[in-house]
Amino acid sequence: MYRILVVEDDVKIADKLRSSMMKYDFSVTVVEDFSQVLDMFLETEPHLVLLDVNLPKFDGFYWCRQIRAKSLCPIIFISARDGQMDQVMALENGADDYITKPFDMEIVMAKIRSQLRRAVGAYSSGREQERSIEYAGLVLYPERFMASYRGTSTDFTQKETDLLTMLMEKGGRVVSRERLLDMMWEDQHFIDDNTLNVYITRVRKKLRELGAEAGIETVRGAGYRIAAEEEPPV
Incomplete structure (x- = not known):
């Protein structure tokens, strides 16, 4: 069972993501303490992270850098900020994809599956063995x-x-x-x-x-x- 970590401070959106992904047999953890995002990531060891940009304490770009320094886990931003520079900054800070709000849950699921196939599934090249x-x-x-x-x-x-x-x-x-x-x-x-x-x-x-x-x-x-x-x- 794939583990997904959701870092989203809008409770309604977080619940929507969690309930939708659980229907597809994903194990979903939603962060509640936004000062401990990295600790929660290390504790749950997710296969993929869904990350908002606007968060309490530190923004999503900060947490993306912190996670990327520890892991190659796929990171998908989901944000209401739809400017070109926001998307560029997300990719520059190590994200794998960017989805703007409001979003279609089927698109979110398709992108999640795509990233999981590349990381740990059928298209994986064995990320545990570092490439050079x-x-x-x-x-x-x-x-x-x-x-x-x-x-x-x-x-x-x-x-x-x-x-x-x-x-x-x-x-x-x-x-x-x-x-x-x-x-x-x-x-x-x-x-x-x-x-x-x-x-x-x-x-x-x-x-x-x-x-x-x-x-x-x-x-x-x-x-x-x-x-x-x-x-x-x-």
């Missing part, structure tokens, strides 16, 4: 949002990690801008053309700070690739 990617001495740990080079390490955001993962997995081959946008953001209509440039710049800066030989190279008219020795950004 290596290229030109740079080692990336996608699940930890961290990379190391010659004993020095630095943290990346989730989107920065996604970008670096795609480029490193290609091993020097070019990845088009369209492909990067498609893989990093499913809802591309929310993303302007400059957003990818911002992430490319951020990752380049962090690789330089690491002293890594591998750097992101712009291939005019084609896209980007990770090169063994970074050339000056175009």
